[in-house]
Amino acid sequence: MKKLFNFISIFCILSSAGYAQVHYVQAKGGQFSIGNQPYYFIGTNYWYGGLLALGSEPEKGKQRLISELNFLQGQGVNNLRVLVGSEGTGKINGVERVSPALQPEKGRFDPAVLKGLDILLVEMAKRKMYAVLYLSNNWEWSGGFLQYLNWYGGLERRTMERKLSWAEQSEYTSRFYSCQDCTSAYAEQLAFIIGHKNTINGKRYASDPTIMAWEIANEPRPMRAEAIPDYERWLSKTASDIRRLDANHLITIGSEGSMGSENQMALYERIHSDPNVDYLTIHIWPKNWSWFKGVPSEENLKVVIEHTKTYIGKHLKVARRLVKPLVIEEFGLPRDGHAFGRTATTALRDQYFETIFAQWAQSRKSGNMLAGCNFWSYGGLAQLPDKRIFWMVGDDFSGDPPQEEQGLNSVFTSDRSTWKVVSSFLDR
Secondary structure (H helix, E strand, O other): OHHHHHHHHHHHHHHHHHHHOOOOEEEEOOEEEEOOEEOOEEEEEOOOHHHOOOOOOHHHHHHHHHHHHHHHHHHOOOEEEEEOOOEOOOEEOOEEOOOOOOEOEOOEOOHHHHHHHHHHHHHHHHOOOEEEEEOOEOOHHHOHHHHHHHHOOOOOHHHHHOOOOHHHHHHHHHHHHHOHHHHHHHHHHHHHHHOOEOOOOOOEHHHOOOEEEEEOOEOOOOOOHHHHHHHHHHHHHHHHHHHHHOOOOEEEOOOOOHHHOOOOHHHHHHHHOOOOOOOEEEEEOOOOOOOOOOOOOHHHHHHHHHHHHHHHHHHHHHHHHHOOOEEEEEEOOOOHHHOOOOOOOOHHHHHHHHHHHHHHHHHHHHOOOEEEEEEOOEEEOOOOOOOOOOOOOOOOOOOOOOOOOOOOOOEEOOOHHHHHHHHHHHOO
16 A cells, blocks of 8 residues: 555656646746746747648648748747638638638638647747737738628628728728627637647647747727727627636737727727736837838938837836736838848848847846747748739748738748848847
């Protein structure tokens, strides 16, 4: 009996030790940590990472995935922001959306699509990388909120397929938050994803420490001031739903900051003060936000940098008040001369990245709340189409979504000067 007791005791100790080695990324006191160590990171957007091992040549896609992850590991990059939920098929807002879709038809999920994400997470775990997984999209390139509205009577198919004006897109998208059928369908997809068991390692997503955080959506905006009350209620309910389904992982919104909050810092602060929201995010898009006109130049880069520092600073103040970490999870700049080809130079982009990384490095040095940067975006080994600048089904994913010129903001493995900047900060 004593021998049996000793065996059980040893087994329990070993089991406990094994369990103790499973460390989820946590957020406390304005910092991320893994185990007892602070976690500050430079990462990238790799939204298509879960799609590479799917399609007509899955083995070829998997080999590309492995090669691209090996490259990132060699640079010291260990945080990837990845799309999970895509909805619907065919054209939307005048462009081909990414495929294959997790929910190709209303209420029908294709579990085979998650196998691509299963492979990505397993390969990331081998390299001690962490994933931020966003669950849907404010924008059309992966279906997102417009597709839910189409499924539930808020947007005709023929209207959804044509190119919408900005006023139309804002009006339609803003209706998502008050469409009960739409938000219920989103919640069904959310539950399907979080409850999934990895087909390779058998881990449920809800208990996989490779996942750092669930992100409610990519850049969810109210789009119109009238939608703000419904927008706030939906974000709060969704964060609560995620917490109920998964007590292990962090939760964030995916906000651009004040630019995604109808220019209301008070709204940005309110939505991030929710107790179920663990950290803040901002995105920075100088070209889209008209911080410069024409093409990037040495002269207008000075203005862009000034605006960028101001934008980071005012959101850091909110992070300090809420005592939560802040991540700059999207930022980019076109290649020199606004060129798209892989061989075009990136001198101005490199200067811009260095400016943002320097802010992050200072925060890391002082233990401050700017905890991470995910640049947009990793183009890896993608080959761009000849004589065509927009993506079509069958083309390589390159980091730029279908509605944007391929190569516009992508950072390819061949962009040596940019990787030199990234590595210089991660080697310090």
